[in-house]
Amino acid sequence: MKRRTLLATAAAGFGLSLGGGALAAGMDHVKACFVYVGPIGDGGWTYQHDQGRLAVIEKFGDKVDATTYQESVPEGADAERVLTQMALSGSNIIFTTSFGYMDATNAVAAKFPDVKFEHATGFKRDSANVSTYNARFYEGRAVEGLIAGRMTKSNKIGYIGSFPIPEVIMGINSYYVNARKVNPNAELTVVWAYTWFDPAKEADAAKAMIEQGVDVIASHTDSTAPLAEAAKTNGAVIGFGQASDMAVPEYMPTPRVTSIIDNWGPYYVERVGALLDGSYQQADIWAGIKGGEVLIGEITEAVPAEVKAEAEALRDAIGAGSYHPFTGPLKKQDGSDWLAEGETPDDGTLLGMDFYVEGIKGDIPK
Structure with a gap:
């Protein structure tokens, strides 16, 4: 599997395998949403993903609305409902942060081709607007x-x-x-x-x-x-x-x-930044100790x-x-x-x- 760096800001080591074309132009403002399998107070997996969300806010300030997230979303039909609501609310990019969201992510992505979907730990990218990311x-x-x-x-x-x-x-x-x-x-x-x-x-x-x-x-x-x-x-x-x-x-x-x-912040910052500057492409990443993930x-x-x-x-x-x-x-x-x-x-x-x-x-x- 070929993996290469998307942007200079990925020099921290996130390996990215890219597909599709970059956006023709950047965006002035991005709405990013996050779906969590547990509570942000779990002290572990979801907490760390939410730290990544906060890193996006810190990096981009008023260029990004990353305040929308939903905790403890069951993996299944409930996830599809939550994702649909987020897509309808004007989201530009939605991060789904558990393996069991894979089918729901791809199903909703097919209905909203203008919204970018990023699925953690999965492998299905059924639509051009679905990317996957994982850690070693x-x-x-x-x-x-x-x-x-x-x-x-x-x-x-x-x-x-x-x-x-x-x-x-x-x-x-x-x-x-x-x-x-x-x-x-x-x-x-x-x-x-x-x-x-x-x-x-x-x-x-x-x-x-x-x-x-x-x-x-x-x-x-x-x-x-x-x-x-x-x-x-x-x-x-x-x-x-x-x-x-x-x-x-x-x-x-x-x-x-x-x-x-699990250090998700640099990846979330890079992907939202790519939407802002117009360089966003579909990706599949799997980085580890070398990349700092x-x-x-x-x-x-x-x-x-x-x-x-x-x-x-x-x-x-x-x-x-x-x-x-x-x-x-x-x-x-x-x-x-x-x-x-x-x-x-x-x-x-x-x-x-x-x-x-x-x-x-x-x-x-x-």
Whole structure:
């Protein structure tokens, strides 16, 4: 998949694959709207997208109206209704910020060809006015996995999955592969919460892992509930901030020892800016540590200095392109060959990932 930078302002590293023609002329004013799967106070995924919205307001001032957003929109018919209302309200660009909005986004976009639609983490671009954007979360999972493998005392590490889609499976595999590289005795427990944001379910998942002896927990859900459960163990269990830094005093220096931060602001600023200056084109982006879309939060003093240095070196190697979190030899869970010695997967393989790597126990839900 070819990816290149759209504008000079994208030199921060957002890879963009472009299609269609640019607008003939810019706009004097842009109305940008945002659809969120959770509340902006979730402390994680939606909070971080809303920080991106606020970055747009700060950057462009009265050239942009980015005050319209709707929280906790269910993925399904409700999303299509909300999107239709936003399009009818005079929106120029609408950002839909969850995988489950994909079909609704494309359905409404077909009815409003003059409105630009930007869908996070999806892959369908059925109309010329639909773009997609994503982050290489699996790169951050590799750093978490290294820390988990080094710091576990029980050799039992855990991962709370939201839904069994490639994005999440990718993260589980990266976490496990890179934990095992530094600790071949590490065993992984996966608990599926079947939610993006439900603090009670997330807490139950963390609690179940802790009862099984897991002492390092990563998650692909949106609340701080897993960290709250870990905090009850008086330092026996550590975890990671997810989507946002989650660097709040009650969780530092432990259980939150570092975090994966989704940095959406530069992308939102660039896309709205492209509407204003007339350079907007349909795009498909997938950026990561190199581009600054995936950040690793502060590694606290709860992590030994040598492990911190190792984790930062891994982060830097991924960013420089000298290391890929999936580097062979690697096999699939069923023992079949996947990657040969030194081989790395292409993006298409990653984006269609529907299998566990060798060593992970349990089945992926269908």
